[in-house]
Amino acid sequence: MTFDVLVEVSLRPGIADPQGATVERSLPRLGFDEVHGVRMGKAVRFTIxxxxxxxxxxxxxxLCRRFLTNPVLEDSTVTLEPSAQGARR
Amino acid sequence: MTFDVLVEVSLRPGIADPQGATVERSLPRLGFDEVHGVRMGKAVRFTIxxxxxxxxxxxxxxLCRRFLTNPVLEDSTVTLEPSAQGARR
Incomplete structure (x- = not known):
């Protein structure tokens, strides 16, 4: 069987996120002052x-533990479902 | 009301993804030859x-259209739900 996988890699709570902080600091000047707590992560999609x-x-x-994340700094959230397209290459 | 938002920013189909291709090329050597079609995107979380x-x-x-994505190269998928923690700052 083939599965579609989405791994969301996010910085753990309390780990500084300069990229997110920069986005958040810019938004009020751009007219979005109702947005808070911006955190930037990675979204990795693949089939297995x-x-x-x-x-x-x-x-x-x-795979997450060994290669996709740094477990000291990052958490991962896995979403997995049977692939609609069958075995893709 | 405060909402928790996840924006997944992914490269549009057909747009080259060198980072994903590099990960995919490395995996068989690392013992993961059942993984295919790796695409790297961004996961942006915030409250609004x-x-x-x-x-x-x-x-x-x-926000996605104007600042978070490049609509020529990228798609965005928005997931939104009422924040469990109420108005966070």
């Missing part, structure tokens, strides 16, 4: 082949 | 104050 959803999740978790 | 959900969505769409 696995026997079932549980096996896919296990591999994605390992 | 608005009268209701419709007004919040309208402002977030404007």
């Amino acid at each position: 082949d696995a026997a079932d959803e549980e096996a896919a999740l296990r591999r994605v978790d390992e | 104050d608005a009268a209701d959900e419709e007004a919040a969505l309208r402002r977030v769409d404007e």
Whole structure:
């Protein structure tokens, strides 16, 4: 089976986010003073082949831990669903 | 009302994604040859104050169009829900 995966990589609470802070500081001047708490993260999308959803999740978790995130600074949130397009390459 | 917002900014289909391609090329050597179609995007989280959900969505769409994305190269996907923590600053 093929699964579509979205991994959201975000800075952990309390870790400074200069990029988000810069965006937030600029917004009032641009007319958006109702926006607060801007945090910039990464969104990684890919497909993975696995026997079932549980096996896919296990591999994605390992991928996150080993390569996609720095666990000291970053959290990851995984969303996974069967691919609508079947096995894509 | 305060809403929690997630904006996923992704490269449009067909736009080259060198960062994603580099990750994908490396994965087989690292033992993940079942992963394909890697695309790197941004995940922007923030809170917005608005009268209701419709007004919040309208402002977030404007923010995406004007500042968070380059509409020639990028798509944005907005997820919005009432903030659990009320008005955060």
